[in-house]
Amino acid sequence: MPSSSPISDREAAKARIRAKLTARHNQTAREYLSCLLHATNTHSEAEAILDTFERQSDTAARLNRVLDICDKGVRAGEELVDIDRIHAAALGDDVRQSGGGR
Known part of the structure; x- marks a missing residue:
């Protein structure tokens, strides 16, 4: 029998999601936008987009x-x-x- 049950796996997944949500709520708007932009752009492109947006x-x-x-x-x-x-x-x-x- 495996050491981890489906219930404990589910609870662990919920805990990870809660931790991600908490981390997201603690981010500034710039940090959040930066994470989103870096997912689809290079670092320099993302920074340029953020600077333009802020201006x-x-x-x-x-x-x-x-x-x-x-x-x-x-x-x-x-x-x-x-x-x-x-x-x-x-x-x-x-x-x-x-x-x-x-």
Whole structure:
């Protein structure tokens, strides 16, 4: 009779799956994307894709902050928009100054 029963094999498989899920939940978004990209690309290709994605995401976030500033000004009925605030948001300086940068 074999030393391992089907029940213990099943429990061991469940434990491995739980460990993989826990490891996945502990990964950052960049680590997770990196694992996925490395499965189908070379290391340099995967890193280039991640860098492009991060730049585009940062640009989109900055544009959204600029649009929010403009929308709030329009809703408040302001005739003059705070150009310095818009400029800082467009460059990402507003996040860096508040300590929210990466």
